[in-house]
Amino acid sequence: MEYKYNLAKLQYDKEKLEELIARQNRRVGQIFPKKLETQFWRLNADRARNNVNNYVWSGVLTYFILIVFIISGDYWIIDQTHFTHDFIRCLLGLLNGAFCLLTLFVFSRYKKLIPYFSHAAMFVVFWAIISMSWLTMTIYTPALKQQSMMIICMIYILGFILTGVKPIQMLMTGLMAAVVTMLMLFASYLKFDAMVMARVLVGSCIFGFTISKMLCARERMIYLSMLRADISEKIHRIHTAELLHLSQHDELTKISNRRTFDEMLDTFYHQAKRDESALSVLFIDVDHFKNYNDFYGHQKGDDVISSIAKTVKNAIRHMDFVARYGGEEFVVLLPETDAHGAYAVASNIYKSIDRLGIPHAKSPVSNHVTISLGITVFRGEELSKEDLLSIADQALYRAKQLGRNQIYYQSIRSVQVA
Structure with missing residues (x-):
C-alpha cells in the first residue's frame, strides 16, 4: 500500500x-x-x-x-x-x-x-x-x-x-x-x-x-x-509501475502470474540451452482443494492459496522463480539446478507447507492441507518449452496417481525413450 x-x-x-x-x-x-x-x-x-x-x-x-x-x-x-x-x-x-x-x-x-x-x-x-x-x-x-x-x-x-x-x-x-x-x-x-x-x-x-x-x-x-x-510525471510513473505490476502479478497471491511465467520460462529455457546448464521445473498442486473449498468456503480457500504462495516463495532461493499457474496450481523454475538440487528445493517446499498445519477435514490423505509435487530437469535436450511443461505436468499427475501428498521426479530421457 x-x-x-x-x-x-x-x-x-x-x-x-x-x-x-x-x-x-x-x-x-x-x-x-x-x-x-x-x-x-x-x-x-x-x-x-x-x-x-x-x-x-x-x-x-x-x-x-x-x-x-x-x-x-x-x-x-x-x-x-x-x-x-x-x-x-x-x-x-x-x-x-x-x-x-x-x-x-x-x-x-x-x-x-x-x-x-x-x-x-x-x-x-x-x-x-x-x-x-x-x-x-x-x-x-x-x-x-x-x-x-x-x-x-x-x-x-x-x-x-x-x-x-x-x-x-x-x-x-x-x-x-x-x-x-x-x-x-x-x-x-x-x-x-x-x-x-x-x-x-x-x-x-x-x-x-x-x-x-x-x-x-x-x-x-x-x-x-x-x-x-x-x-x-511522478504520478504518471507510479500509475505506470502499478499497471505493470498488476499485469505481471496475481492479484490474490501477489506472486507472478501465468503471463510473467511464460516470459521467465522463455528466458531460462534459452539460457539453459546457451550455457548448457540444467533447468528444473516444479509443478505444485494443492491436494483435494475442491473438497476444501466446498467445505470451508471460497474465502477460506483464497486464504489457503495466499498462504501457500507466500510459503513457497519463502522456501525457494532468491535466484528461483515462482508463479501461480492457475487455480490451486503453482510452478517453480530452478535455473542452474540438477535433479538432486531440485529434489532438495521440493522437499523444503513440501516440509514448509506441512508445517503450516492448515486443517483439512475433507482430505482423504491427511487431516491438514497437503501438496503434490512433480519435477523434471531440462539439460538442453531437443525439446520445446511446451513439451518441457508437459513432462513436468506428467510428473505431477503421476504424484497424484500414487496417492498425492508426495514428490515425484520424471526424467525427460525416460519419456523420450518411451
Whole structure:
C-alpha cells in the first residue's frame, strides 16, 4: 500500500501547487510558503551563478568589443582642453568594470566562495555605483558625463536582473549606494546638480526594482509549472509501475502470474540451452482443494492459496522463480539446478507447507492441507518449452496417481525413450 500513500501525497502536493498558481495569477509577486520561497531563491541564485560561470568567455568578448567602441568614441568626444584628465577617468571606469565582472566570476567559480556569491553580487553593485558615480562627477566633458549617467542606470538594472539576489535586498543595496554616493560627492565639494544626480540614482534603483519584480513574478509561474510537471510525471510513473505490476502479478497471491511465467520460462529455457546448464521445473498442486473449498468456503480457500504462495516463495532461493499457474496450481523454475538440487528445493517446499498445519477435514490423505509435487530437469535436450511443461505436468499427475501428498521426479530421457 506504500504506492497509494505516495500517490495520495503527490496528489495533495499537486493540488497545493495549483492553488499557488491560481493565487499567483491573481496577484503579482505572491509570496510562497517559507520552504518553497527558500527553494525558489536558492534555484534563482544557482541559475545566476551558473550563467556567470558558463558564459564568462562570451562576456569577455562582449566587454572587449565594448571597450574598443567606448575608447574610440571617447577619443573624439572628450574635450581637448581636459583630454588627459577625462581619458584617464574613462580608462579607470573600464578597468573598474572589468574588476567587478572578474569578482563575480571568481565567486561563481570556486567552491569555497560559491556560498557567498549573493553577498559578493550586492557588494559589486554597491561598489560599481559609488565608484562610477564618483568618476562621472569628476569628468569635465559634458557629453562623456551624460554617457556615464547612462552606465550608472545600466548597473542598477543589470544588478537587479542578473545577480539572482532578491529584489528587496538589491533595492536596499541600491538605495544605500545612492545615499553613500550623495554624501561622498557633497563631502568632496564637487560641482554637480544634486537633483539630477539623485533622480538618476534613486530613479534607476526603483526602475530596476520594478522590472525585477515583474520578472520574478514570471519566474515564479515558470517554477510552479515545473514543479507541477515534475509531480505529474511522478504520478504518471507510479500509475505506470502499478499497471505493470498488476499485469505481471496475481492479484490474490501477489506472486507472478501465468503471463510473467511464460516470459521467465522463455528466458531460462534459452539460457539453459546457451550455457548448457540444467533447468528444473516444479509443478505444485494443492491436494483435494475442491473438497476444501466446498467445505470451508471460497474465502477460506483464497486464504489457503495466499498462504501457500507466500510459503513457497519463502522456501525457494532468491535466484528461483515462482508463479501461480492457475487455480490451486503453482510452478517453480530452478535455473542452474540438477535433479538432486531440485529434489532438495521440493522437499523444503513440501516440509514448509506441512508445517503450516492448515486443517483439512475433507482430505482423504491427511487431516491438514497437503501438496503434490512433480519435477523434471531440462539439460538442453531437443525439446520445446511446451513439451518441457508437459513432462513436468506428467510428473505431477503421476504424484497424484500414487496417492498425492508426495514428490515425484520424471526424467525427460525416460519419456523420450518411451
